[in-house]
Amino acid sequence: MTDGQVVRRILKPLLWxxxxxxAAWLVRGIxxxxxxxxxxxxxxxxxxxxxxxxxxxxxxxxxxxxLLSRPSLVLLRRPLGLxxxxxxVVHFLIYAVFDHQLSVPEISEDVAKHPWVxxxxxxxxxxTALAVTSPAAAIRRLGARRWNRLHRLVYVAAILVILHxxxxxxxxxxxxxxxxxxxxxxxxxxxVPALVRSRAAGRATAGAN
Amino acid sequence: xxxxRPSDFPSSEITGETLYQNRRAWLGAAGVTLAGxxxxxxxxxxxxxxxGDDKLTPYNVVTTYNNYYEFGTGKDEPGQNAGGLKTKPxxxxxxxxxxxxxxxxxxxxxxxxxxxxxxxxxxxxEAWSMVIPWNxxxxxxxxxxxxxxxxxxxxxxxxLLDPKQMPGQESGVLDWPYVEALxxxxxxxxxxxxxxxxxxxxxxxxxxxxxxLTVPWKYGFKGGKSIVRIRFLETQPxxxxxxxxxxxxxxxxxxxxxxxxxxxxxxxxxRLGELFKRPTLMFNGYADQVARLYxxxxxxxxx
Numbered sequence: 108m109t110d111g112q113v114v115r116r117i118l119k120p121l122l123w124x125x126x127x128x129x130a131a132w133l134v135r136g137i138x139x140x141x142x143x144x145x146x147x148x149x150x151x152x153x154x155x156x157x158x159x160x161x162x163x164x165x166x167x168x169x170x171x172x173x174l175l176s177r178p179s180l181v182l183l184r185r186p187l188g189l190x191x192x193x194x195x196v197v198h199f200l201i202y203a204v205f206d207h208q209l210s211v212p213e214i215s216e217d218v219a220k221h222p223w224v225x226x227x228x229x230x231x232x233x234x235t236a237l238a239v240t241s242p243a244a245a246i247r248r249l250g251a252r253r254w255n256r257l258h259r260l261v262y263v264a265a266i267l268v269i270l271h272x273x274x275x276x277x278x279x280x281x282x283x284x285x286x287x288x289x290x291x292x293x294x295x296x297x298x299v300p301a302l303v304r305s306r307a308a309g310r311a312t313a314g315a316n
Numbered sequence: 317x318x319x320x321r322p323s324d325f326p327s328s329e330i331t332g333e334t335l336y337q338n339r340r341a342w343l344g345a346a347g348v349t350l351a352g353x354x355x356x357x358x359x360x361x362x363x364x365x366x367x368g369d370d371k372l373t374p375y376n377v378v379t380t381y382n383n384y385y386e387f388g389t390g391k392d393e394p395g396q397n398a399g400g401l402k403t404k405p406x407x408x409x410x411x412x413x414x415x416x417x418x419x420x421x422x423x424x425x426x427x428x429x430x431x432x433x434x435x436x437x438x439x440x441x442e443a444w445s446m447v448i449p450w451n452x453x454x455x456x457x458x459x460x461x462x463x464x465x466x467x468x469x470x471x472x473x474x475x476l477l478d479p480k481q482m483p484g485q486e487s488g489v490l491d492w493p494y495v496e497a498l499x500x501x502x503x504x505x506x507x508x509x510x511x512x513x514x515x516x517x518x519x520x521x522x523x524x525x526x527x528x529l530t531v532p533w534k535y536g537f538k539g540g541k542s543i544v545r546i547r548f549l550e551t552q553p554x555x556x557x558x559x560x561x562x563x564x565x566x567x568x569x570x571x572x573x574x575x576x577x578x579x580x581x582x583x584x585x586x587r588l589g590e591l592f593k594r595p596t597l598m599f600n601g602y603a604d605q606v607a608r609l610y611x612x613x614x615x616x617x618x619x
Contacts, residue, residue: 275580
């Protein structure tokens with residue numbers, strides 16, 4: 108099998124299974140009434156954590172692809188990103204429906220008044236912009252360069268999500284710090300090669316993205 | 317001033333008529349909002365149905381969903397880690413401006429004080445709540461028995477410090493031991509309890525065995541657990557969450573929907589077992605009984 112075939116026939120199905128697993132677990136929990144003492148909190152936390160985890164995996168695609176010299180891994184990036192967005196949307200909907208009964212004035216007030224809600228909401232808006240511009244047609248329309256620049260916002264979104272997590276925790280910061288460290292590593296994995304490339308670009312014309 | 321005849325509050329009075337009527341009004345308003353936003357009628361009916369009365373929170377929820385950082389910061393961790401805590405024999409030290417000072421076995425400390433059954437709402441500062449049938453003694457009864465002096469303006473409660481038995485104390489997440497305190501008039505209020513049981517059974521370790529403070533009009537963090545020291549003080553002591561984050565947790569910790577936590581609203585709460593949030597009541601619904609304690613006090617500044 109070629110690399111492309113491995114990605115399409117093996118990795119992509121695995122990606123779908125992995126990304127749908129949290130949703131399946133939650134649906135099972137709802138059906139069996141087995142989501143703990145505060146089911147809404149379980150739903151909110153699980154969808155939020157799933158969004159963050161998948162977002163971090165999405166950010167890992169490019170460094171891994173370069174490290175292993177397997178360009179076709181890029182095919183995993185869009186579905187991963189869209190799954191991250193999907194969980195973020197569900198996360199927000201659960202909050203909107205069960206915490207605020209879909210009351211727009213109440214939600215607006217909460218977003219405006221509480222920094223961690225604002226930060227999370229901003230991340231959702233950014234991810235939504237990226238999701239909307241993810242089809243190939245959008246890339247064509249925007250042009251590769253502009254599209255790339257726009258989609259660098261994913262790093263901003265990830266940082267906002269970590270901030271959202273750090274800010275909402277009452278006292279024990281262990282978990283958000285764990286996720287934040289992974290993000291830091293991923294950011295460095297992008298920043299360091301980029302720096303090296305920009306140095307090199309001083310000597311030669313930059314080619315690959 | 318300290319001596320006030322204890323009046324009894326039967327469970328029926330804990331859920332007052334006002335609450336019932338307020339809830340009706342609120343449900344009506346919520347229904348209108350929901351209808352306006354075209355949420356399916358079935359979901360609305362469902363919401364109204366589960367929004368019910370102050371139904372008892374099931375025993376298994378009360379004993380598996382706990383904030384007791386001495387045994388871990390997860391809600392399920394106290395239930396998993398507290399089993400090994402040795403609660404018998406249990407010594408309590410009484411200190412400060414009080415006649416009956418010294419260390420005393422818990423059984424002797426409580427001897428002769430009548431046990432009461434009280435069903436209270438419990439509102440956590442994290443915006444969730446329960447309804448719990450406690451058994452215990454009125455704190456005021458114990459204080460009268462201990463005979464505090466005239467300089468005793470505050471009563472401080474200290475939780476056991478023993479990292480061997482309380483693995484959470486190995487972490488620096490809070491300053492150990494856990495300290496909570498009340499103003500003496502709050503402590504003398506007939507609603508303030510020292511609880512030793514729940515659902516007619518001895519208090520499980522994860523709920524603060526063998527003895528804990530239960531102050532239903534205050535956020536849950538005020539209820540110190542596994543108490544080993546009671547101190548009568550002239551000046552207001554520092555309390556654990558107030559030390560950890562003074563801008564977020566005040567000394568009083570009174571349930572107050574009009575004073576937001578800096579990071580989240582306190583206007584509503586999720587009663588465990590319900591899907592939608594319900595409005596939080598002033599003093600957790602005990603305003604008729606306790607508001608007079610705070611006459612003239614700025615509750616926004618003294619949160």
